Amino acid sequence: MTMRKAMRPRDVANEISECIIEGNIENILDFFHPDYVMSFPPTESLKSGLDTIRTSFQPFIDKKAKLLSKVTGELINSNIAVLQANWSIIDLEGNKMGEGSSTEVLKQRTDGSWQYYIDCPLGLPLLE
Secondary structure, eight states: OOOOOOSSGGGHHHHHHHHHHHTOHHHHHHTEEEEEEEOSSTTSOOEESHHHHHHHHHHHHHTTOEEEEEEEEEEEETTEEEEEEEEEEEOTTSOEEEEEEEEEEEEEOTTSOEEEEEEETTOOOOOO
16 A cells, blocks of 8 residues: 655645545554644643554544535744644544644655644644
């Protein structure tokens, strides 16, 4: 199976969506930097590590869900990008499994492809 890559930050979520449909968890993991952190939900402690990704995405793979992401803002400076997006995950029956407005930081790899470095699927955590 060919490993998908995203050559623009705004394409990462769409490539991950294709990987979900294909059941390719290893390719999904490749879209996340080894030092990746996630704030989800924003009221809980940060999560990190690729096991977090595997646990988060396996239910969507099991249901062959479709990730729909519309990037609403993008700023790129050298090998770092910040995105804002509205997303939803829909199962085969058309039921929403999740949705939100995210803030994401991506890093570019030496091959020119992009991967998530910081992900806040429901926005940034609030200061206490």
